[in-house]
Amino acid sequence: MTKMDITEYFQLVFTDYTLRTITLGTAILGAVTGMLGSFAVLRKQSLLGDAISHAALPGIAIAFLITGAKDTNTLLLGALVSGLIGTFWIRGIVKKTHLKSDTALGLILSLFFGFGMLLLTFIQKQPNANQAGLDKYLFGQAATLVESDVWMMAIVTGLCLFVLLLFWKEFKLLLFDADYTTTLGFNTKFIDILITSFIVLAIVLGLQTVGVVLMSAMLLAPAAAARQWTNSLATMVFLAAIFGAFSGVFGTAISASQTNLSTGPVIVLVASVFVFFSFVFSPSRGLLFKQIRFIKNRRDLELHKTLAFMHHIAETHDDISHPHAIILLNNFQGYTRSTLQKLVEKNYVEIKGSMWSLTKIGFETAANLYTKKSTDNE
Amino acid sequence: MxxxxxxxxxxxxxxxxxxxxxxxxxxxxxxxxxxxxxxxxxxxxxxxxxxxxxxxxxxxxxxxxxxxxxxxxxxxxxxxxxxxxxxxxxxxxxxxxxxxxxxxxxxxxxxxxxxxxxxxxxxxxxxxxxxxxxxxxxxxxxxxxxxxxxxxxxxxxxxxxxxxxxxxxxxxxxxxxxxxxxxxxxxxxxxxxxxxxxxxxxxxxxxxxxxxxxxxxxxxxxxxxxxxxxxxxxxxxxxxxxxxxxxxxxxxxxxxxxxxxxxxxxxxxxxxxxxxxxxGVIAVLYREKQQRAEVSLLTFLLHLKNHTELEERHVNHLREHINWQRVRAKAVLELALKNNMIVVDKNIVSLTKKGDTFTSKAIDYIITNRDAQIEDMKDDFFLFRG
Missing domain, CATH: 1.10.3470.10 (ABC transporter involved in vitamin B12 uptake, BtuC)
Incomplete structure (x- = not known):
């Protein structure tokens, strides 16, 4: 791919056939993986994607060995079969033995991938000129996308969307309360297999573009980012699809504007930026606002403490507004110059020189502070 | 090398x-x-x-x-x-x-x-x-x-x-x-x-x-x-x-x-x-199959113990009443016969003495969930092992 800069890319994207195909492809891919990734993330199956994508590699190699052709659809069919075998073997290991799911995932991931690499190196040694380029499935090469691939992606995405809408209620129910779903009489096994199969399908679809090694991030990152902005499943799925699509487009744009850059890693990094941004800046869950809320709460607490202490002193006097020295507050923890200033602003306290006195409102608020607390506790 | x-x-x-x-x-x-x-x-x-x-x-x-x-x-x-x-x-x-x-x-x-x-x-x-x-x-x-x-x-x-x-x-x-x-x-x-x-x-x-x-x-x-x-x-x-x-x-x-x-x-x-x-998977599957058979056996024996009426203990009736498929019923019947738990006389099934004590013990175990009662049964049955 020739070198160009990003602005040039966006000018070309509507006119240039190759660029349009690639961009459309990665956008659709990002959308469908984001959508299905939401389910994977919420079902605590985040790493399943990693295992499946690695497990797909031997399928690609075997499909090539059998057919001897590099037809994308055939190879991806092989990947699908071997991904499904890997998935169900993982379930078998977790169900039938005492090995835990992390062990099962790591096992299948590394064993299938190792076997796939064995086959790939074996193929490379074969006297067959056709074999070159199979290793693009390791890191993905969006440049190899052609229009039929994009159509394929669009069809699968459409199918996926259809099934998602059709079984929306069941999927949602299974996600949040599997036992309840069973008692309602739904065939949970069927729903479970359906959603898992679609996750496998989405992963396989992305192998050509992003590659087996990094495909799992395409599944996770948009969903993890979307999760931070909403508590509603529908919104999350929608947002994840948007994030995924944008990761795809930006990733392709950046990788197309540089030489020597695989698309996969760039898309993953763009998606990671989305995640980072969401982690920090999401209003309700984000780290930044959480920290701000934390500081604000602590300040409020200090304010309360100071007020309560003042009330404690004022109580011993007949006249509640009797002035006291500010120095009195010094050995008290909650007191700072700013908390005192805040109390003045709220009209709870009056300051004259180096003396303070509670106002009537301030005294009542402080008294209520306690009664409120004590009623809260009951 | x-x-x-x-x-x-x-x-x-x-x-x-x-x-x-x-x-x-x-x-x-x-x-x-x-x-x-x-x-x-x-x-x-x-x-x-x-x-x-x-x-x-x-x-x-x-x-x-x-x-x-x-x-x-x-x-x-x-x-x-x-x-x-x-x-x-x-x-x-x-x-x-x-x-x-x-x-x-x-x-x-x-x-x-x-x-x-x-x-x-x-x-x-x-x-x-x-x-x-x-x-x-x-x-x-x-x-x-x-x-x-x-x-x-x-x-x-x-x-x-x-x-x-x-x-x-x-x-x-x-x-x-x-x-x-x-x-x-x-x-x-x-x-x-x-x-x-x-x-x-x-x-x-x-x-x-x-x-x-x-x-x-x-x-x-x-x-x-x-x-x-x-x-x-x-x-x-x-x-x-x-x-x-x-x-x-x-x-x-x-x-x-x-x-x-x-x-x-x-x-x-x-x-x-x-x-x-x-x-291993084969061992686990085998064990699960055994356990299923034993649960069925226990259900069967309990049924026999609870009914003294002849018609309740007729082979055909049992098949309907417990609602097992023919094959499984046969397997359970044979398992019970093999262990001398039951006798079949003119298609009427009745518990033997051994079957009777076994069933009592098993119920006792299920109710109290204590191990002591079944120590001697453990050898015969997978169900009670661990």
């Missing part, structure tokens, strides 16, 4: 031992996927280390890359602590990002770095004997052999020195903490060993095989024993076995040694997974 072949096999065996030891603890601590994360995210560490040292076997590079591994663990734990995403998602977010940075760094400097991603993923064990370590001009063996040898030596020393602490903290973290072993030190110690091993081994066998060598032998051994020492020994055994058989398989096929060793690990695991004496 020539010299190079022997050296390759020795290196592969040492790598497999060095991986099996931390791997066993990772599997037991349910942290197997951390090894996958580490193996991927050391890539940027390796690349930057390579820029600095220009030598893939430099100890500085190994330490630097291992440090990236530790950073991964810390980062994953930090994200987990924020509670924004679930634990496994945190792993899945961190390592692809770091790995991508590594891949991009390699791609952007492809011209001046003799390092390609395939080599990092897969290693080049076949070339390991050609990179010799020279001390004062004398050839003392392949560099990879020395590196992995030193790492293995450190690992074994640490294992022996801290075996008790590792064992306690793995199986009872609370007890370990109350005994005064810092869980953090043990945790990060193990992570450091895993990182250093991963980095030391990747050059020889590649990042993915490291994961396979850590998890697969330990998982296979775990299906065969629950004794920690035996599990370690078995894991090492499986590792070495697959390393050597894998080498010859690759030799015969003329393909990647790392891939071939992984395939061997896979075959060994598959075999044990299917045929392990008590935890």
């Amino acid at each position: 020539n010299n190079a072949q022997i050296e390759i096999q020795i290196i592969a065996s040492l790598v497999s031992i060095a991986c099996a030891i931390p791997g066993t603890f990772l599997v037991l601590r349910k942290m197997a996927m951390i090894s996958d994360a580490i193996s991927h995210s050391i890539l940027p560490g390796i690349v930057i280390g390579f820029f600095l040292t220009q030598d893939l076997n430099s100890p500085i590079l190994i330490l630097f890359a291992a440090f990236t591994g530790i950073i991964t663990v810390v980062l994953v734990e930090y994200i987990q602590k924020t509670g924004l995403v679930k634990e496994d998602t945190a792993i899945g977010l961190v390592f692809p990002a770091l790995f991508s940075i590594g891949v991009i760094l390699i791609a952007k400097n492809a011209n001046d770095v003799h390092l390609d991603v395939d080599a990092v993923l897969l290693g080049e064990l076949a070339f390991a004997p050609f990179d010799r370590l020279l001390i004062l001009g004398t050839d003392v063996g392949p560099k990879a052999l020395w590196i992995i040898g030193v790492i293995l030596f450190i690992t074994i020393t640490l294992l022996i020195a801290f075996f008790k602490e590792l064992k306690v903290s793995t199986f009872d973290a609370g007890l370990a903490a109350s005994l005064g072993f810092s869980p953090a030190i043990i945790h990060y110690g193990l992570m450091s060993v895993a990182s250093v091993t991963t980095v030391g081994a990747f050059d020889a066998v590649g990042a993915i095989l490291v994961v396979a060598l850590m998890i697969a032998p330990a998982a296979t051994a775990y299906l065969l024993t629950t004794d920690l020492k035996k599990m370690l020994a078995l894991a090492i055994g499986f590792g070495v076995l697959s390393a050597i058989s894998g080498y010859w398989f690759a030799h015969w096929l003329d393909a990647s040694i790392a891939g071939s060793i992984t395939t061997m690990l896979g075959l060994i695991f598959l075999f044990v997974y299917l045929f392990a004496p008590s935890k």
Whole structure:
């Protein structure tokens, strides 16, 4: 791919056939993986994607060995079969033995991938000129996308969307309360297999573009980012699809504007930026606002403490507004110059020189502070 | 066998031992996927280390890359602590990002770095004997052999020195903490060993095989024993076995040694997974079938005990009443007959004395859930064993 800069890319994207195909492809891919990734993330199956994508590699190699052709659809069919075998073997290991799911995932991931690499190196040694380029499935090469691939992606995405809408209620129910779903009489096994199969399908679809090694991030990152902005499943799925699509487009744009850059890693990094941004800046869950809320709460607490202490002193006097020295507050923890200033602003306290006195409102608020607390506790 | 072949096999065996030891603890601590994360995210560490040292076997590079591994663990734990995403998602977010940075760094400097991603993923064990370590001009063996040898030596020393602490903290973290072993030190110690091993081994066998060598032998051994020492020994055994058989398989096929060793690990695991004496799939399925039959038998006997009326105990009626399919009913009937629990007289089934006492005892057990009553029954029936 020739070198160009990003602005040039966006000018070309509507006119240039190759660029349009690639961009459309990665956008659709990002959308469908984001959508299905939401389910994977919420079902605590985040790493399943990693295992499946690695497990797909031997399928690609075997499909090539059998057919001897590099037809994308055939190879991806092989990947699908071997991904499904890997998935169900993982379930078998977790169900039938005492090995835990992390062990099962790591096992299948590394064993299938190792076997796939064995086959790939074996193929490379074969006297067959056709074999070159199979290793693009390791890191993905969006440049190899052609229009039929994009159509394929669009069809699968459409199918996926259809099934998602059709079984929306069941999927949602299974996600949040599997036992309840069973008692309602739904065939949970069927729903479970359906959603898992679609996750496998989405992963396989992305192998050509992003590659087996990094495909799992395409599944996770948009969903993890979307999760931070909403508590509603529908919104999350929608947002994840948007994030995924944008990761795809930006990733392709950046990788197309540089030489020597695989698309996969760039898309993953763009998606990671989305995640980072969401982690920090999401209003309700984000780290930044959480920290701000934390500081604000602590300040409020200090304010309360100071007020309560003042009330404690004022109580011993007949006249509640009797002035006291500010120095009195010094050995008290909650007191700072700013908390005192805040109390003045709220009209709870009056300051004259180096003396303070509670106002009537301030005294009542402080008294209520306690009664409120004590009623809260009951 | 020539010299190079022997050296390759020795290196592969040492790598497999060095991986099996931390791997066993990772599997037991349910942290197997951390090894996958580490193996991927050391890539940027390796690349930057390579820029600095220009030598893939430099100890500085190994330490630097291992440090990236530790950073991964810390980062994953930090994200987990924020509670924004679930634990496994945190792993899945961190390592692809770091790995991508590594891949991009390699791609952007492809011209001046003799390092390609395939080599990092897969290693080049076949070339390991050609990179010799020279001390004062004398050839003392392949560099990879020395590196992995030193790492293995450190690992074994640490294992022996801290075996008790590792064992306690793995199986009872609370007890370990109350005994005064810092869980953090043990945790990060193990992570450091895993990182250093991963980095030391990747050059020889590649990042993915490291994961396979850590998890697969330990998982296979775990299906065969629950004794920690035996599990370690078995894991090492499986590792070495697959390393050597894998080498010859690759030799015969003329393909990647790392891939071939992984395939061997896979075959060994598959075999044990299917045929392990008590935890293999076949054993489990057999046991489940037995248990189903015994539950049916018990239901059947209870029914007989509760009904004295002849018509309730007629063979045909039983079939309808308990609503079993013909085959299963027959199997249960035969099982009961074989154990002298019942007698069938003119199609009327009645309990024998033995069957009667057995049923009473079984009910007693189910109601009280106490073990004492069924000690003598345990030999006949799977149901009451553990």
